[in-house]
Amino acid sequence: MEKLQRSMTSILNLLNIRLFRILLFLILGLVMFLSMYSNVKPEKLNLTLFSIANQTIRSPITVEDKANTARKKQEAIDQVQDVYTVKKEYTQNQVDLITSIFDSVTEVNSEMEKEFSESEDANSEVAENQNTSEIVDEKLSRVKGKLTSGVTDEVSNQTFTAMIQAHPDDLAIAQDLTVTAVNNVMSNRIPADGVENAKKRVEEELKYTSLDAGVKKAIIELGRFAVIQNEFYDPKATEDLRQQASDGVETVKILEGQIIVEEGQLISRELYQKLELAGLLDNENSVRPFVGLAMLIFIIICSLFFIFDEMGRTENRQKQLLIFSIIFITALLIMKLLSLFTEFEYSEIGYVFPAAMGPMLIKILINERLAIFQAVILGISGSILFNQGITGTLNVIVAIYIIASGLAGILYLRQQNQRAKILQAGLFVSMVNLFVIIALVLLRNSQYSGIEYGINLLIAFLSGITSAVLTIGLLPFFEAGFGVLSTMKLIELSNPNHPLLRKILTEAPGTYHHSVMVANLAESACEAIGANGLLARVGCYYHDIGKTKRPQFFIENQINIENPHDKLPPLTSKNIIIAHATDGAEMLRKNRMPKEIVDIAEQHHGTTLLKFFYHKAKQDGNEPKESDYRYPGPRAQTKEIAIIGIADSVEAAVRSMSNPTHEQIEALVKNIISDRLQDGQLNDCDITLKELDTVGESFCETLKGIFHSRIEYPEMTKQKVKQA
Template identity: 50%
Template sequence: MKKKSKSWKISFQHLKAFKFYHVIIYVLLGFIMFGIMFSNVKPEKVNVQLFSNAEKTIVAPHSFEDREATELLRKEAADKVPDQFIRDKDKAYQQIARVENLFEVLIETKNKIAELEKVPETSPPAEEEADSSQSQEEPEPIMLTDAEKLKLLEEALEGQVPDRWENELKEENLLFLLGSKEADLTRYKNASVTAINNAMSRDIHTIEDASEAKNLARTELSQSGNVPSVIINISSISVIQNVIYDSALTQEKRQQAIDTVEPVRISQGDTLVKAGQFIDRETYRLLTIAGFVNQSDNLAPYAGLLIIIGLMIFALVYLFKNIDTTIHSKNTYLTMYLLIFSITLILLKIFSFFQTLNTTEIGYIAPVAMGAMLIKMLINDRIAIFSSIIFGICGSFIFNMVPGAMNYTVGSYLIISAVASVLFLNQHNRRLTILQTGLFVSFINVVTVIALVLLTNRDLTGMNELLDLGINGTMAIGSGVVSAVLTIGILPFFEVGFGMLSTMKLLELSNPNHPLLRKILMETPGTYHHSVMVANLSESACEAVGANGLLARVASYYHDIGKTKRPHYFIENQMGRANPHDKLPPQTSKNIIIAHATDGAQILRDHNMPKEIVDIAAQHHGTTLLKFFYHKAKEQNENIKEEEYRYPGPKATSKEAAIVGTADSIEAAVRSLNNPTPDKIETIVKAIIKDRLQDGQYSDCDLTFKELEEIGKSFCETLQGIFHSRIEYPKGEEEES
């Protein structure tokens, strides 16, 4: 069984080393998202026939405008607007001008006739003709006939009066007016103008209005006295309609009425036809617009889904590009992400199947926070936050009620729930913390549900509404609790399967009953005590500079496990026995001491310990020099090279490894002091850190000078607490004797 497990792991390692492995993972992510959400965007196909009964209730798959109904309403609104008319004031001025023109022509013709009928003046006779001229008679005046007078007047009136005045301007009436005095004509004109102006000062819209106005003018002239009937008739004829049709104003009013008509819109989810309802022409028309008639395989919804998935994948590519891969490879993180993401989406899909129970908010119970917490604990915070957004987007599709639509309510809820879990899970070193996070998420979920209900302005006074709110709140609480339980249950599988070192895994490894710790305790008790001291020093120092203190503590427990191979060759385990190195040459002693680092790393690998702990065990001495044996060998042979008495390394590649190695040296040095005072402790701590710094042991990790100073202070404080001075109690008489 072990061989199969190892062969599988080896095969998986080879697969992860494949050059385009990350491309395969991203493609698989896209396929999984598309496969899970495919049915949620696939257009629903229904059998729709005119003049038949609907087989099922059909709702609008998307919002659209009913243009035909909109145009019909606009036409009705425009038809309701009556024709627009305006009063033309120029009409009255035109008619008055015609009457005035008539009288001016009469007066001019009358003056012309008088000029023609005037007696011509005669010149005085000459002297020689005086006698004969006296005998001649005076010239007689020229009298024009009525025909001649009418001819002159008609010539003057030609084109000056409307044709409809012909009946009133008969010969006898014209002769009467020509025979009237100029003063009378002026009086007639003034009376006629006044009557016309008064009559046309009102709106004359219809024939009835015109007839009434004409009568008004007649009455006014008749009551003024001494106005001939011909003037009354002409004045009456001059009164015409002064209200005319305004096409521009009519069009403007109708356009305003059209603009007030709101487009007829069918909202997404609106019922188009109920099950068993008769499909008439109007219903059939709506179904045609919605796309249920003559359905074809439309690829637009799938293209839209692929675009959204592509955008999310590109964002993930960017985030994983900048991920820290000092411990695990990027492909390992990608593989874990693929599994966590798939599990989360599958759970969302499973819960969506229960949406047919008339509970449209079934998405409130979806344990989306589980995926966010796992991603944070196993990968990092940034990817967990963005994944929360992706879960919300995918959930809005998965929990939709209409194909291709998005359930924004559930989508928003899922995003808030997942983000809350990531933000609250800041210290995940205990299972209790995950449960506390689940309870916090439940609280946030309930608050979110209440907020979403209030946003809809729903009446909450009824029992049904309160019952729905209670059910949704219960599902929201269940979501947080279920997420926490699933996280605790699934996390160990990822830790074992991928060799991930989570906080809970570290806590399990720190259990004194662990086989390797019991081995150290039973076979090398001195080393065990030394490791516990190093663990205390390392944890405090790591926490001082923001490193993983728990990792440093657990790694300290195991860092010297290689000493269990030859326990008595290390001074802390000799227990008063003779030191075997006194009888060995320096070269042999060096090999035994140096081997404990490589032996320890190999023992840890054989027991499938996490890579982080194996690395610290292998790196805690770096390439430091075994000074005691080097100087001992130097005394025997001056040609001995320093490189031969150095640990093979590698140097510390993480803050935790550097701190554990430094704490290991400091604890051994301080323990060798007879009376470790604070000054002596501080001197040793500074000397060891300075020596390691000058020796280049920190060159492969990212410790700064400021952090080294903080680490030194932490070591001093911890050691002074351990080796504090004690009160010397007085001895009893028996002891003195």
């Protein structure tokens, strides 16, 4: 195992170089491309026109059949008849025309009668004789003068004369009959070839009236004159209707997965064209699927690059990148192996894939964000690898199944950080798998037999269990090989039954209590600034393990005994106190504790000065070097260690105070943080001043909660004074 760890360390050192990181991304992309190459490679068939197909051929893509679409559109256009519209206003126009003719006659008669009544010969016999010839001519002339040439040219003089000579009552009846007849006939469609029939209908309506023969003949002529064509060809409406018919034709498509030719079928000219459209006969477009696959992989790799580029410290980032890559490649190879069984025409083989394995491992070993990302890219890869033997197609159903399965495992482990919960997560994933498969079957309205339902549900259940088993089996290799301190490992280390924690509890109970108090302070502060609170808590449990070598030399363990430092020289006391950091780190290393826990024990005091013994040495008349009374370090390298170091000092200082008030606690916390800053103890970690303010506020809140029962308020003090 040590040899494996050294190999991993060497690889991680190489990944610190940008060139090797880029090379790893290229390898990851190349593995993806090679694994999916055969699934996107277009199938080329050696078929000729009028040959017999030796296999059933399906379309690998969805493509428009433009020739058939154009033919169907033309058929729809040809079925559209010309559009003719009726000019309804023509009816009123012709009625108005007839009315105006009768009105003109009536007006002229009225004018002439008025003029005649005013003349000198009004009562003479000569005037009466003139009324039958000259006056009629005069009236005819005046009536024509009131009308347009279009009317006067078409209507005969006999018609006008008959109207002029008609009795006013007969003229009114003739007008009503003519207007009614024209309106009735013109209300119907009158195409160009139906005008004569319409004129005959008017004539039929007027010929059986009881009017004088001359007047009857006149109104028949007027009726025939008034009836005209009112239905005309409308090119715009016709074109619009043809366009609607064309647009209403659905595009003819050859669908992805659609059977183009059945086995043993003759390749007709139409089928040959369909094969050509589907790209099964054309080698010119064979590079397109590979370009598309390369572009998709490029997007995935770029996304992965930016995600890791935004992550934390270099060492952890490279380790996490390598873990992510190994897990993803492993999952991809399992998927590729299973996809080979699609040749046995079992389309649901993708349900066997342990889809939750990769995301659960990433969730435990790295973080939730990358776990979700892996679930998504595994789903995308699965949609290509499990394409049911149809090259270039995407199996969206399997993609949904893989993503849902992966997310289910991540969600279950979100708050479940114990190793024993992985198997429960597998059962939960199995239940989700069953639910998803049933939902997809109902969604597609698929018709499965009882046996097919049972097989699909069984393999979906096994997929979840297999995911959990593989996760449990692979997790120790990653933890040991990469030295990964996972959340589950931290939970296990926090168990009070751990041998080292029991050692502290039995040999140095005061130190154990102090460690728990520091853990409470550090965890809250770390979570307040977004650092790893669980790591801080567990690290605090072990940070003073070195004190178990000489527990009585530390004040928290000196219960009812004298302080041995009172009889020792300052330099000796200093050596004993300082040794607990190095001794603790050494003990943790011997017990194969994670590096992060060892670093906390070794660095939590940094290079701080043991002020008490330094000043004691000065008081003894010596001239000690300040460097001789400092911890060997190194200084805190992470936010968590820096916060633990401050919390350690704060807890010890507050515990030594008698009945601390809120103000005293706040002042003490600020002084300790300020002292650490001025002493340069925080220079090697990336904690900011703003974060330090947040840490100080968190310490104060936690300490107020711990020591509130010991705080005496002014009112309580006054009552005690009075009682005394």
